[in-house]
Amino acid sequence: MSLLPQHAFRTRYSEFLxxxxxxxxxxxxxxxxxAYTDPSRAYHNNTHITFMLDKLAGDISSGQIIxxxxxxxxxxxxxxxHDFVYDSQTQANDNERQSIIEWxxxxxxxxxxxxxxxxxxxxxxxxxxxxxxHAVPDIxxxxxxxxxxxxxFLDLDLAILASERDxxxxxxxxxxxxxxxxxxxxxxxxxxxxxxxxxxxEKIFLMSRIEGKEDSMRGMEEKARENxxxxxxxxxxxxxxxx
Numbered sequence: 748m749s750l751l752p753q754h755a756f757r758t759r760y761s762e763f764l765x766x767x768x769x770x771x772x773x774x775x776x777x778x779x780x781x782a783y784t785d786p787s788r789a790y791h792n793n794t795h796i797t798f799m800l801d802k803l804a805g806d807i808s809s810g811q812i813i814x815x816x817x818x819x820x821x822x823x824x825x826x827x828x829h830d831f832v833y834d835s836q837t838q839a840n841d842n843e844r845q846s847i848i849e850w851x852x853x854x855x856x857x858x859x860x861x862x863x864x865x866x867x868x869x870x871x872x873x874x875x876x877x878x879x880x881h882a883v884p885d886i887x888x889x890x891x892x893x894x895x896x897x898x899x900f901l902d903l904d905l906a907i908l909a910s911e912r913d914x915x916x917x918x919x920x921x922x923x924x925x926x927x928x929x930x931x932x933x934x935x936x937x938x939x940x941x942x943x944x945x946x947x948x949e950k951i952f953l954m955s956r957i958e959g960k961e962d963s964m965r966g967m968e969e970k971a972r973e974n975x976x977x978x979x980x981x982x983x984x985x986x987x988x989x990x
Contacts, residue, residue: 763827803822847872883901943979
């Protein structure tokens, strides 16, 4: 996925901060812009974030998901911050933990002027932490976050799996670009292993397991399984990624 114009991404984030009552929002948007326009990011860039934001807006508009204003803002903050730190060379799970640290630092900076973001601090941290295992925790640390909200956010992060084949193929090849330092065959083996983990799930998307959501999620579930199964076949046949 190619990068979006920097000013558009920065402006969108600044406007969101304004809607939350954050003073001096433009000042805080520069770091967000820099993080997601880093040239080392072929997939985890501002296009990925915008894809999630647009899907969130579309799902709310269509009634696919019903969120309170507070829940919507929690999910939006988690979208912006969950990949704020992203380095393919780092040890497992460290990106998420570092992103949470940066999120907490941001809230601390804003809180020196206004306490407006304190209500989002713990819930957004939990949402980001849940992306480590892409699972709803057995014990809910925040009574304010429902299983539905966590499930929906995690599904948003994986929604690219249910995209059209050409979009999915571009996504798959961009993931390889972020891991280009790894030997090709090692990458193919590891990537196939990760993808098979998705196929082994009863349902790829967590919302598919929620009563009343099975029918509305069926199309996404089927499309994701088709795409992931296709990529596994291409990896094992040595046809992907494109080098």
